[in-house]
Amino acid sequence: MVAPSKRRPPVMADVAREAGVSHQTVSRVLNDHPNVRPDTRARVEEAITRLGYRRNLAARALVTKRSRMLGVVSFDTTLYGPASTIYGIEQAARTAGYFVSIVSLKTLDVDSVRDAIDYLSEQGVDGVVVVAPRRSAGPALESLPSGTPAVAVEGTLRGDVSVVCIDQAEGARLATRHLLELGHRTVHHVTGPPDWLETEGRLEGWRAALEEAGRPVPEPLPGDWSPHAGYAAGRSLAAMDGVTAVFAANDQMALGVLRALSEEGVKVPDQISVVGFDDIPESAFFSPPLTTVRQDFDQVGRHCIEVLLRQLDAGAGTCERLVVPPGFVVRSSTAAAARVP
Amino acid sequence: MVAPSKRRPPVMADVAREAGVSHQTVSRVLNDHPNVRPDTRARVEEAITRLGYRRNLAARALVTKRSRMLGVVSFDTTLYGPASTIYGIEQAARTAGYFVSIVSLKTLDVDSVRDAIDYLSEQGVDGVVVVAPRRSAGPALESLPSGTPAVAVEGTLRGDVSVVCIDQAEGARLATRHLLELGHRTVHHVTGPPDWLETEGRLEGWRAALEEAGRPVPEPLPGDWSPHAGYAAGRSLAAMDGVTAVFAANDQMALGVLRALSEEGVKVPDQISVVGFDDIPESAFFSPPLTTVRQDFDQVGRHCIEVLLRQLDAGAGTCERLVVPPGFVVRSSTAAAARVP
DNA sequence: GAGATCAGTGTGAACGCTAACAAGTTCGTG
DNA sequence: CACGAACTTGTTAGCGTTCACACTGATCTC
Numbered sequence: 001m002v003a004p005s006k007r008r009p010p011v012m013a014d015v016a017r018e019a020g021v022s023h024q025t026v027s028r029v030l031n032d033h034p035n036v037r038p039d040t041r042a043r044v045e046e047a048i049t050r051l052g053y054r055r056n057l058a059a060r061a062l063v064t065k066r067s068r069m070l071g072v073v074s075f076d077t078t079l080y081g082p083a084s085t086i087y088g089i090e091q092a093a094r095t096a097g098y099f100v101s102i103v104s105l106k107t108l109d110v111d112s113v114r115d116a117i118d119y120l121s122e123q124g125v126d127g128v129v130v131v132a133p134r135r136s137a138g139p140a141l142e143s144l145p146s147g148t149p150a151v152a153v154e155g156t157l158r159g160d161v162s163v164v165c166i167d168q169a170e171g172a173r174l175a176t177r178h179l180l181e182l183g184h185r186t187v188h189h190v191t192g193p194p195d196w197l198e199t200e201g202r203l204e205g206w207r208a209a210l211e212e213a214g215r216p217v218p219e220p221l222p223g224d225w226s227p228h229a230g231y232a233a234g235r236s237l238a239a240m241d242g243v244t245a246v247f248a249a250n251d252q253m254a255l256g257v258l259r260a261l262s263e264e265g266v267k268v269p270d271q272i273s274v275v276g277f278d279d280i281p282e283s284a285f286f287s288p289p290l291t292t293v294r295q296d297f298d299q300v301g302r303h304c305i306e307v308l309l310r311q312l313d314a315g316a317g318t319c320e321r322l323v324v325p326p327g328f329v330v331r332s333s334t335a336a337a338a339r340v341p
Numbered sequence: 342m343v344a345p346s347k348r349r350p351p352v353m354a355d356v357a358r359e360a361g362v363s364h365q366t367v368s369r370v371l372n373d374h375p376n377v378r379p380d381t382r383a384r385v386e387e388a389i390t391r392l393g394y395r396r397n398l399a400a401r402a403l404v405t406k407r408s409r410m411l412g413v414v415s416f417d418t419t420l421y422g423p424a425s426t427i428y429g430i431e432q433a434a435r436t437a438g439y440f441v442s443i444v445s446l447k448t449l450d451v452d453s454v455r456d457a458i459d460y461l462s463e464q465g466v467d468g469v470v471v472v473a474p475r476r477s478a479g480p481a482l483e484s485l486p487s488g489t490p491a492v493a494v495e496g497t498l499r500g501d502v503s504v505v506c507i508d509q510a511e512g513a514r515l516a517t518r519h520l521l522e523l524g525h526r527t528v529h530h531v532t533g534p535p536d537w538l539e540t541e542g543r544l545e546g547w548r549a550a551l552e553e554a555g556r557p558v559p560e561p562l563p564g565d566w567s568p569h570a571g572y573a574a575g576r577s578l579a580a581m582d583g584v585t586a587v588f589a590a591n592d593q594m595a596l597g598v599l600r601a602l603s604e605e606g607v608k609v610p611d612q613i614s615v616v617g618f619d620d621i622p623e624s625a626f627f628s629p630p631l632t633t634v635r636q637d638f639d640q641v642g643r644h645c646i647e648v649l650l651r652q653l654d655a656g657a658g659t660c661e662r663l664v665v666p667p668g669f670v671v672r673s674s675t676a677a678a679a680r681v682p
Numbered sequence: 683g684a685g686a687t688c689a690g691t692g693t694g695a696a697c698g699c700t701a702a703c704a705a706g707t708t709c710g711t712g
Numbered sequence: 713c714a715c716g717a718a719c720t721t722g723t724t725a726g727c728g729t730t731c732a733c734a735c736t737g738a739t740c741t742c
Contacts, residue, residue, distance in 0.1 A: 009486060011698055022722050027700060035720055054463045054486070058402035059698035063727045067399060069442075077431075083424045090418075090445050099464055101410075101440050104431050122395045123440055145350060145395070227626040252623060259626040282593060285568040285600040287628040352728055363692045368730060376689055400728035404697050 010051040019047035030055055061124065069099045070308065071120030073113060074131035077104040079225070080280045081250075081297060082131050085153060088301020089129055096309055101125060108132055113140035121145050127308040130155060133197045149311035151304045154197050162311065164303045164322045168201025169208065171293040171326035175247045175275040176209035178291070178328065182273065183337040184245035186210060189220040190233040190257060192249040202249045202277060223253045230256020237272070238264035244272055244337050251276035251283045254290055258333070262287070269335035279329055291334040294327035351392040360388035371396055402465065410440045411649065412461030414454060415472035418445040420566070421621045422591075422638060423472050426494060429642020430470055437650055442466060449473055454481035462486050468649040471496060474538045490652035492645045495538050503652065505644045505663045509542025510549065512634040512667035516588045516616040517550035519632070519669065523614065524678035525586035527551060530561040531574040531598065533590040543590045543618060564594045571597020578613070579605035585613055585678050592617035592624045595631055599674070603628070610676035620670055632675040635668035 016023040021044060028036050029044040036044075047053075061067045070093050074082045090100045101123060103116040113132050120128060121144055128144060130137065133154035141150055141161055154165045179187045189206045192199035203220060210217045221236060223229035230253030237243050238261055248254035254276030261268055268274055268288055276283060276292035283290040303322050311318055357364040362385060369377050370385040377385075388394075402408045411434050415423045431441045442464060444457040454473050461469060462485055469485060471478065474495035482491055482502055495506045520528045530547045533540035544561060551558045562577060564570035571594030578584050579602055589595035595617030602609055609615055609629055617624060617633035624631040644663050652659055 013698080023698090024700080024723080025721065028721090031700085035718095037720065040720080056403070056698050057464050058399045058408060059727090060700075061399035061727095062397070062403055062698080062729085063700045065727080076428075077418075078421070078424050078428050080419070083419050087417075087419050087445055090443060091447075094444065094460075099442050099460075101442050102431060103435065104428055106432075118395075119435075119440075123398050145393075227623055231626060255623055255626045259628060259630070262628050282568055282596055282623060285572060285596045287600060287603050289600070354728080364728090365693080365730085366691060369691090372730085376691085378690065381690080397728050400697090401730070402697095403699085403728080404730045406697080 010053045011056070012053075015044065015047045015051055015053045018051055019044045067124045067126055068097060069101055069123065069125050070305070071117075071123070071125035071128045072100055072102045072131065073105065073116040073120065073128065074102065075105050075108045075133070077102070081278060081295065084297035085131055085301045085304075088298040089304050090301075091298075092302040092305035096305060098126070098305075105132065108134045108137060110136050110140050113137045114143050117141065117143055121148060127151070127312055129153065129304045129308065134195050135197060135200075136195060149308050151307050151311075153300060153304060154201075160319060162307050162318075162320045162322075164300055164307060164324070165197075166295045166300060166324045166326050168198050168326075169205030171277060171295070171328075172202040172205025172247070173209040174326065174328045175277065175293050176206045177213075178330070179245040179247065179273055179275060179334060180209065180213050180215065182245075182334060184273065185242075185337070186215045186218060187245040187247050188218050188237060188243055190223045190230060190246065190248040190253050191220045193224040194222075199249060206247055223249060225250050225252060227252045227256035227259070229253055230258075231260045233257060234260025235264065237261070238266050245275075245334075246272060247275045247277075249277055251278045251280045251290060251292055254283070254292070254333075255286055258286055258288075258290075269333050271338060273334040273337075275334060279327075284331060286333070288333045289331035291331045292329055294329050296324055296327070299324055351394045352397070353394075356385065356388045356392055356394045359392055360385045408440075408465045408467055409438060410442055410464065410466050411646070412458075412464070412466035412469040413441055413443045413472065414446065414457040414461065414469065415443065416446050416449045416474070418443070422619060422636065425638035426472055426642045426645075429639040430645050431642075433643040433646035437646060439467070439646075446473065449475045449478060451477055451481050454478045455484050458482065458484055462489060468492070468653055470494065470645045470649065475536050476538060476541075477536060490649050492648050492652075494641060494645060495542075501660060503648050503659075503661045503663075505641055505648060505665070506538075507636045507641060507665045507667050509539050509667075510546030512618060512636070512669075513543040513546025513588070514550045515667065515669045516618065516634050517547045518554075519671070520586040520588065520614055520616060520675060521550065521554050521556065523586075523675060525614065526583075526678070527556045527559060528586040528588050529559050529578060529584055531564045531571060531587065531589040531594050532561045534565040535563075540590060547588055564590060566591050566593060568593045568597035568600070570594055571599075572601045574598060575601025576605065578602070579607050586616075586675075587613060588616045588618075590618055592619045592621045592631060592633055595624070595633070595674075596627055599627055599629075599631075610674050612679060614675040614678075616675060620668075625672060627674070629674045630672035632672045633670050635670050637665055637668070640665055 012023045012026050015026045026044055029041050077083050093100045105112045127149040129151050131153040151162045155163045176187050207217055221233040234257035248257050254274055276290045279292045279294035283292050307320050353364045353367050356367045367385055370382050418424050434441045446453045468490040470492050472494040492503045496504045517528050562574040575598035589598050595615055598615055607613055617631045620633045620635035624633050648661050
């Protein structure tokens, strides 16, 4: 069977010798070149399996100047949103024959993002996806070697880099309108952390929906995506008068709100309706099951790769902007507004 | 400033010319060789920044036969556990100067794992972490080129591959004992999916704790980690007589149980106590806040890299087994058993 | 002060692969 | 049967790095 006289793994020349052809023919077989006689191909393939040969992608990258490696920079991959997006990216990339190298950031300042991009570009990635949805992260893309395709998720609005995003404002509008249509006079909002693009988009959509309906726009409560923040906001809301509807900027904060209201003895949805954002798998099992905006992260991930590959083929000139529409899932945390007693 | 006469990115020779030294000296500066005169070093470094030079890691890998790339194979990176582990792995690897290439699996059969490992080894990774906690995934490691260090998370018990794991059985024992100490006669268990090592470990720990206390061991309810499964199990439990304590094999299923019990009008913890496993960030805000077993995924990730690097230095001979102890977090979903009426 | 050591630098040859070209082989066609 | 157009294969030359070694001059050591 395998006869590796030395411990050194076999290289193309070994396969060539084994099959009685030149190394170039082996290369042709490996790269699916059309002009190889079927029986030669078979002989080479047999030699490959016999020797357990694996091609050296570093050598290949060196000469082709293509690493077939895509870089991903992301903030806290522990969160459901980024994790799902990356999952989609990885699946799509692999299908297209690309590897994915990931850098997860602890903090989302310009320097971290710049460092991460430097790090990846040294590695020679063919393209980069940046899941760093803060306005301030935008300029970091400049340190990318010119000509490297890049895609930002929910990213910067600068004209020269492609963006794939979910229509955050539309999602927020969906949530807010849903509550207004149930007869609530106005809707309170628990925001994400400042400087995040999602925070801004959702804030804007919520405000717009209220203004379009001619309703008062209450002061938003500051949050940071964590259930703790939602809990704090929930306690404040419970202490306020006339609150009947709350739109939390994500499901985790909605969970915190639910918890706080429950502790205060406020019934959801009888006294207060709550809507979230994301549709994490858990939200259908909250108490009560959460009405929320659904984001198709998987599709976002797939789109990122499509855009990136398109850019790779076309030369980095092109620049697209792809918007994925949000969905809306009605569960049991929202109900018609109680009549004012 | 930058004067790249051509579009071609600068290479070492360009830096050498710019600094008036040989390419080898540039290499020495880049690799922190001791024998370089400080002013030469400075001149080279200046040339590097002036030209915006970045070294080509493919070329480096070709000659050193080290890619400085670690591969990670993981099942569903969307789940909190794998996501956190990978996060820890990535952070530790980057600190050590390694890149991380990730393959997420949709299904966890031998073939998928084997394919993933093939894929990574073609890329020439220096080592592999497998987060594929199923017994059946073990043999897939064999297709790794011999000599490639590998670490399994919660992995196979085969003697020739290193393992980093959390003591699942101990965690389950902690949970079960806690409930018994609260005066519950026995504890029901909602399991993970079959063939998972975590499932087995938790089942075993639970069973052991009951037997040690001389208590009856009820038939476990089958689950699959999802809140849906927990919900189904919760409904069954609510319909059964004499159930006062439930240990769910993860927090998401515990959430489903909580939801089902709440729908059935069963009070937690007054009538039934519930314990989970994982301590996901949401669990502190469930209704009621969940008592659960804490897993330090971050530490697991760090340990994986430590073991891997140790193996890289020592040559693949060594093989370690590192067990991380679980923690236990008491919240409000457990209480003393109600007196039998 | 001659030989030995050492710090600092340069030279040439790989590493394993693909691209470009060259060269042989087959086939059809006038 | 000779001509060119395919098809099939081999040869050569890099890609950008690091490694092994050779070389210089300075600093020791006895």
